[in-house]
Amino acid sequence: MHVFYPCVSTMFLLWLFVSIMSVFCHYSGYGLLNAYSPGDIIIGGLFPIHLQTNRTTTPGPLSCSEYDLRVFLRSQVMIYAIREINQRAGVLPNFTIGYDIYDTCGDVNFAIRATLQMLKNHQKCLVPNTFQSALPEPQTKAVIGERYSEVSIAVARVFALSSVAQISYSSTSEQLSSKLKFPSFLRTVPSDLYQTKAIAELVKLFNWKTVVIVGSDDEYGKYGSDSIADKIRKSKDICIEFTEILPDNFSTNNSQTSQRLAELVGKINASSAEAVIVFTKEANVVIIMEAAIKHKLNRTWIASDAWSTSENITAMPRIEMAGEVFGFISKRNEVPGFKDYVISMFNGTTNAILQNHLTQYPLCSNRSEENRGSNCSLTKQCLDPSCLASYIDQDESYYIYLAVQVIVEGLRSLLKCHNHLCERSTPFTALELLMEIKKVNFTVNTTRIFFDANGDPSIGYDILRWNMTESSTHIETIGHYWPDGKFKVPDDVVRSMHNVTVTAYNCSKTCKPGQELKKQSKLCCNVCVPCAEGEFSPGDGVECKPCSSRNYSSPERDICLEKTVDFLKWSDPFIIFLSVLGVIGIIVSIVFAILFAIHRSTPVVKAVGGYLCFLELLSLLLCFCLTFSFVGEPTKDSCKVGLPLFGIAFSLCISCILANLLQIFVGFSFDLKLGSWMKKLNQPLAVVTIVSGIQLALCVPWLYFYPPFPDNEAISSNIVLMQCNKGSPGFFIAMLGYNTFLALICFLFAFKGQTLPDLYKNASLITISMLLFLIVWIFFIPIYISLAGKYKSAIESSAILISSYSILGCHLAPKCYIMVFRKEINNENAITLYIRKHYEQRDMAVVKS
Numbered sequence: 143m144h145v146f147y148p149c150v151s152t153m154f155l156l157w158l159f160v161s162i163m164s165v166f167c168h169y170s171g172y173g174l175l176n177a178y179s180p181g182d183i184i185i186g187g188l189f190p191i192h193l194q195t196n197r198t199t200t201p202g203p204l205s206c207s208e209y210d211l212r213v214f215l216r217s218q219v220m221i222y223a224i225r226e227i228n229q230r231a232g233v234l235p236n237f238t239i240g241y242d243i244y245d246t247c248g249d250v251n252f253a254i255r256a257t258l259q260m261l262k263n264h265q266k267c268l269v270p271n272t273f274q275s276a277l278p279e280p281q282t283k284a285v286i287g288e289r290y291s292e293v294s295i296a297v298a299r300v301f302a303l304s305s306v307a308q309i310s311y312s313s314t315s316e317q318l319s320s321k322l323k324f325p326s327f328l329r330t331v332p333s334d335l336y337q338t339k340a341i342a343e344l345v346k347l348f349n350w351k352t353v354v355i356v357g358s359d360d361e362y363g364k365y366g367s368d369s370i371a372d373k374i375r376k377s378k379d380i381c382i383e384f385t386e387i388l389p390d391n392f393s394t395n396n397s398q399t400s401q402r403l404a405e406l407v408g409k410i411n412a413s414s415a416e417a418v419i420v421f422t423k424e425a426n427v428v429i430i431m432e433a434a435i436k437h438k439l440n441r442t443w444i445a446s447d448a449w450s451t452s453e454n455i456t457a458m459p460r461i462e463m464a465g466e467v468f469g470f471i472s473k474r475n476e477v478p479g480f481k482d483y484v485i486s487m488f489n490g491t492t493n494a495i496l497q498n499h500l501t502q503y504p505l506c507s508n509r510s511e512e513n514r515g516s517n518c519s520l521t522k523q524c525l526d527p528s529c530l531a532s533y534i535d536q537d538e539s540y541y542i543y544l545a546v547q548v549i550v551e552g553l554r555s556l557l558k559c560h561n562h563l564c565e566r567s568t569p570f571t572a573l574e575l576l577m578e579i580k581k582v583n584f585t586v587n588t589t590r591i592f593f594d595a596n597g598d599p600s601i602g603y604d605i606l607r608w609n610m611t612e613s614s615t616h617i618e619t620i621g622h623y624w625p626d627g628k629f630k631v632p633d634d635v636v637r638s639m640h641n642v643t644v645t646a647y648n649c650s651k652t653c654k655p656g657q658e659l660k661k662q663s664k665l666c667c668n669v670c671v672p673c674a675e676g677e678f679s680p681g682d683g684v685e686c687k688p689c690s691s692r693n694y695s696s697p698e699r700d701i702c703l704e705k706t707v708d709f710l711k712w713s714d715p716f717i718i719f720l721s722v723l724g725v726i727g728i729i730v731s732i733v734f735a736i737l738f739a740i741h742r743s744t745p746v747v748k749a750v751g752g753y754l755c756f757l758e759l760l761s762l763l764l765c766f767c768l769t770f771s772f773v774g775e776p777t778k779d780s781c782k783v784g785l786p787l788f789g790i791a792f793s794l795c796i797s798c799i800l801a802n803l804l805q806i807f808v809g810f811s812f813d814l815k816l817g818s819w820m821k822k823l824n825q826p827l828a829v830v831t832i833v834s835g836i837q838l839a840l841c842v843p844w845l846y847f848y849p850p851f852p853d854n855e856a857i858s859s860n861i862v863l864m865q866c867n868k869g870s871p872g873f874f875i876a877m878l879g880y881n882t883f884l885a886l887i888c889f890l891f892a893f894k895g896q897t898l899p900d901l902y903k904n905a906s907l908i909t910i911s912m913l914l915f916l917i918v919w920i921f922f923i924p925i926y927i928s929l930a931g932k933y934k935s936a937i938e939s940s941a942i943l944i945s946s947y948s949i950l951g952c953h954l955a956p957k958c959y960i961m962v963f964r965k966e967i968n969n970e971n972a973i974t975l976y977i978r979k980h981y982e983q984r985d986m987a988v989v990k991s
Contacts, residue, residue: 174244174256175206177221177493181240185224185549186260186306188287188297189217190248191495193425194393197249206247208425209502211533212453213289215484216311217243217495219539220286222483223546225491232562234553242282243495250296253288257297260285261304280304283572284552284579286545289538290423291315291362298324305573309548311541314447315361316369319596326576328597330541330548331447331472332625334366340470340603340623341419341444342373345380347631348639350442351651352381352666354415356406356430358388358422366421366446381666383413393425407433410441414667416651417442417468424449431455434464445469450606451537456615467608470623473601474536475589477543484531505530547586552579605631652682656699659683673699675859694860705862707854710773710932717773720936723943727766730950734958735759741961749904750957751802754826759954761795765946772866772935781850781866786841788942789877793837795949796884799908800833801826803891806904837880844873863932878919885915907952914948 175191191213192206224239244256260282284307288294294313301308302325310318310329314337318327345353353374357367367385374380386406392399410418418441420427427449434441435458442465449455450469483489487505488496506524556578558565583592591599605621621631653659653670658679660671673679673686678695689695689702696703710717738755741747747755768791771784805826848870854862868874892908922941926934960967 174246174252174259175495175498176245176256176259177217177241177243177495179221179224179240179242179493181228181238183234183237183553184240184242184260184282185220185546186282186285186287187217187220187241187243188246188253188256188285188289188293189213189220189243190289190293191217191245192247195247195249195252204249204252206245206249206252211503211530212535212538214495214499215530215534216539216542217245218484218488218493219477219480219542220546221491221493221496222477222480223543226479227546227550233550234557234559235562235564236567237553237557237564239550243493245495246288246293248290248293250293253293253297254300257285257300261300261306279571280306282306283570283575284309284549286311286542286549288313290360291318292360294318294327295324295361298327302326305571305576307549307552307572307576307579309545309579311545312538313362315365317361317365319598321596324597328548328579328593330544330591330599330601331538332601332603333596333598334362334369335598336623336625337447337470337603338366338369338373338421339627340605340629341370341421341446342377343623343627343629344444344468344470344605344631345374345417345419346377347629347636348417349651350416350639351379351668352383352413352415354383354410354413354418355385356388356418356420356422357385358392358426359390360423362448363388363422363426367419370419370421383415383666384409388422388426393423393429399429403429403433406430407437407439410434410439411437415441417444419444419446420449421446422448424452424454427452428454431458431461431464435460438463439465441465443467445606447471447537447603451535451617453533456608456617460612461608461615462610462612467606467610469606469608469617470603471537471606472541472603473589473622474604475540475587476536477534477539478587480539480543481531481534484534485527487527544586544589544591548579548582548591549575551582551584555581600625607635653679655679655681655701656696657681657683658686675699678702691854691856692862694856703860705856705860707775707864708857708861708932709775709864710935712773716933716936720769720939720943721773723947724766724769724939727943727946727950728763731759731763731766734950734954735763737958737961744961746957746960749806750954751798751805751826754798754801754830755954757830758795758798758949761791761798762946762950764791765795765942769939769942772939776852776864776866778849778851781852782845784850784866785868785874785938786845786850786877789881790834790837790841792881792942792945793884794830794834796881796888797830797833799888799912799949799953800884800891801829803888803905803908804829833884837877840873840876840880844870844877848873857931865932865935882916882919885912888912889916904953907956911948911952914952915945918944918948 191210193208193210193213195204195206197204220243221241224241227233228238242260244252244259246253246256261280285297285301286309288297288310289312291313292315294308294310295315295317298308298318305326308327310327310331312331313329314331314334316333316335316338318324318329319333319335355367355371357363364387367387371382371385374382386409388402388406389398392402420430420443427445440463445467447470450467450471455461504524506526552575553559554564556566556570556575580593580597583590585591589601591601593599602622602624604619605623607618607620609616609618620635621629623629651659656679657670657672659668661668668683670683673695676695677686677688678699678701679686680700686699692705692707693702694705695701712718712721735756738747738759742752751758765788768784768788771780774780850866850869852864853867854864857863889909889912892905892912894905918941922937926937929937
C-alpha cells in the first residue's frame with residue numbers, strides 16, 4: 143500500500159504501535175460500545191455517545207458516563223443513511239455497505255483503541271507476526287468522525303498511516319486543514335478559520351468596542367480563541383479586555399474547577415465587555431452558564447458552533463438571567479426521512495448501540511402509559527418516540543448524512559457505477575477511495591458539496607439569536623455568513639445594536655457633540671472627554687480635531703465658527719489722528735516744494751542743496767503717503783509697499799542731507815589737503831545715487847525673495863488679527879539698521895559743522911532732525927517687540943510720521959520761514975556780512991572772492 147510519510151517517520155510510528163498493541167493484544171479489560179454490520183465495503187464511525195470518562199490523575203479502569211441522547215441519534219443517522227443506500231436500487235449494484243461504529247466517550251485513548259480495531263485486517267492484532275515496512279490493507283475503507291477536534295487530531299494521524307479517508311462531521315479546528323500533517327482528513331463542516339472570521343466580523347458589525355474571549359486548553363478551544371483574538375486585534379477600534387483559557391479538565395467537578403469558575407465569573411462581572419465570546423465545548427459551557435444564571439450576569443454571549451444550538455443549555459431554568467446569546471452554526475438542514483424513521487421506532491432495524499439504548503431507556507409504545515415521559519426527559523422510565531424525535535438536530539446529523547453521501551459518491555466514481563452496473567469488481571485500496579472522495583462535486587438535496595485543497599467544504603454559517611422568555615427559548619436564524627466573506631444580517635438588527643450609546647456596563651460607545659472617546663484608567667472602557675479649546679467633534683465619539691487658524695470652536699465644541707477678523711480700521715480714532723497728520727504732511731511737503739521752486743535761485747535754497755531739496759521733499763512726500771498703507775485689511779500690495787519702500791524713500795532723503803552737508807564742509811574748508819579730498823567727495827548726484835543705491839540693493843532682494851505678506855495671528859479664541867508679516871526679519875533689520883547708520887553719520891557731520899559760519903543754521907537743524915530720528919527708532923524697537931495686536935502697525939506708521947516731520951519741521955520749515963518772513967537775510971550781502979563778522983570775532987582774516 144502507499145504510505146504518506148517518509149521512511150524514518152513511518153518506522154518510528156510502526157514501532158510505537160507495536161508497543162501499544164503489545165498491551166492491547168494481551169489486555170482483556172474494558173470494552174467499547176460497538177455496532178457492527180457486515181458488508182462488501184465497511185465504513186467506520188466514531189461517536190462520543192457518552193460525553194465523559196472517570197479519568198483522573200491516578201491510573202485505573204475507565205468507564206464512560208454522561209450519556210448523550212443526541213449523539214446516540216447521530217450514530218443512528220449514519221446507520222439510517224447506509225441502510226437507505228443499500229435499499230436504493232442502482233446506487234451501488236452488487237455491493238453492500240457495512241458499518242463499524244464505536245462509542246469513543248469523547249476520550250482520545252478510547253478513540254485510538256477504536257481506530258486500531260477498525261484498521262485490523264481479519265487478524266487479532268493490527269501488527270502482523272512478520273513485521274513489515276508497510277501496514278496491511280485495512281478492512282475499513284473510510285471513517286466518519288470524530289466529533290471533537292482534539293480526538294480527530296489524534297486519530298487522524300493513525301488513519302493517515304493506512305490512507306483511510308476520515309470525514310468529520312463536527313471537528314472544526316484550523317489545524318486539521320494542514321494536509322502535510324493530516325493528509326487523509328476531510329470534513330463536511332466548515333473550518334474554524336471561517337467561523338473565527340465570522341465572529342470577528344459580527345463584533346465589528348454590531349459596533350461592540352470591548353469583548354472577552356473564553357477558550358479551553360484543547361485543540362478546538364485554544365486555537366479557535368487565538369484565531370479570534372488575532373482577527374479582532376487587526377481592528378484597532380475593538381479591544382479585548384482579557385482572554386481566559388480553561389483547563390482541559392474544567393468540565394469535571396472538583397475544587398480546582400470551582401476556583402477557576404469563581405475567578406472567571408468575577409472577572410466577567412467586573413469587566414466592561416459588551417460581548418463574551420465563548421469558544422469551547424458544550425460540557426464547559428454548561429458549567430459557565432449555570433454560574434451565569436446563579437449570579438445574574440446578564441451579558442451578551444457569542445456562542446461557537448460547539449454549543450450555539452445546545453438544548454442542554456437552552457433548556458436550563460432561568461437561562462434568560464444569563465443574558466442575550468448570539469451564535470454560529472454551520473448551514474443546517476433536515477436528514478430526509480430520518481424523523482419518520484425514529485417515530486416508527488427505527489422501522490424494525492436493530493444494532494448494538496440501539497439495543498444498549500433501549501435497554502436503558504425503553505420507548506413508550508402506549509401513549510396512555512402513566513409513566514410516559516410527557517416532558518421528553520430521560521429521567522422518566524420511558525421515552526415516547528415522538529419525544530425522542532424532538533432531540534434530532536439539523537446540523538451535526540445532517541453533516542453525518544452528507545459524509546455518508548460523499549463516501550458513496552466516491553465509491554460510485556471509483557467503481558465506475560452507472561446504469562445499475564459497476565464496471566469495476568476488483569478490490570481497491572483505501573488510498574484509491576480517498577483520492578476519489580477528494581474529487582467529489584455534487585448536490586445533496588439543496589447542498590452543493592465539494593472539497594478544497596485543505597479538505598474543507600464550501601458550506602457557510604447561519605447566524606443565530608436565542609429568543610428567550612421565562613417559559614421557553616427558541617433559536618432563530620437572523621443572518622448568514624459564507625466562506626468568501628459575505629455577511630447578511632437584517633438592517634433592523636444592526637441598527638438596534640448601533641443605537642446603543644452606552645452599555646449596561648458603564649462603557650460609553652458614543653458621545654455628545656463636542657466630546658471624544660478616550661481610554662482612561664480601565665483597560666478597554668472608553669469615556670467621553672470634552673474637546674479642548676480650539677478643537678471640535680461632531681459627535682458619536684469621533685476624535686477631536688483642531689479648527690483652522692481662521693476658525694474657533696463653539697462653546698459646545700461641536701462645530702468651528704469663523705473668527706472675527708481684526709485690523710486697523712479707518713474709523714479708529716487713533717488712525718483718524720494719524721491720517722490727519724499724514725494729509726497735513728503731504729500738503730506741507732507740496733507747499734514747501736512750491737516755495738522752493740519759486741525761490742530756487744536764492745541763497746537759502748542753495749544752502750539746503752539746491753536741486754537736492756526737491757529730491758528730499760519728494761522722498762518725504764512718499765514717506766507721508768506710505769503711512770496710509772498700514773491702515774485697512776492687509777493685502778499683498780499694501781504689505782509690499784509699506785516698510786520696504788519707506789526704507790528706500792527715507793534713505794534717499796538722508797542721502798540728500800548728507801550730500802548737502804558735504805557741500806557745506808567743502809565751502810568752509812581751509813585745509814588744502816583736507817579740502818582736496820572733500821572736493822573729490824563733493825559730487826551730490828553721485829553721493830545720492832551711491833548712498834540710496836545701497837538701500838535699494840537691500841530692499842529689492844527682500845521684495846523679490848522674501849516679500850512681506852498678509853498674515854493672521856490669533857490674539858484670542860475668537861479673534862484673528864490680520865497684519866503684514868515681514869517676510870524676512872533679517873532684511874527688515876538690515877534696512878532699518880542702514881537708515882540708522884546714515885542718520886548717525888549725518889548727525890556727526892552736522893554736529894561738527896555747527897562751528898562753521900552758517901547763517902541759516904543748516905548744520906544745527908540737521909543735528910536736531912537726525913537726533914529725533916535716532917530717538918524715535920531707538921524707542922520704536924522695544925515698543926514694537928513688546929506690543930501685541932493691531933496697533934503694532936499704527937506704531938510703525940507713527941514712527942514714519944515722526945521721522946518725516948522731524949526733517950520737514952527741523953530742516954526745511956526754517957528755510958521756508960526765511961523765504962517768506964525774513965527775506966532781508968535771503969541775499970548774498972547778508973551772507974557775506976555774517977561770515978565776516980564770524981571770522982572777525984575769531985581774529986581770522988577773510989579773503990573776499
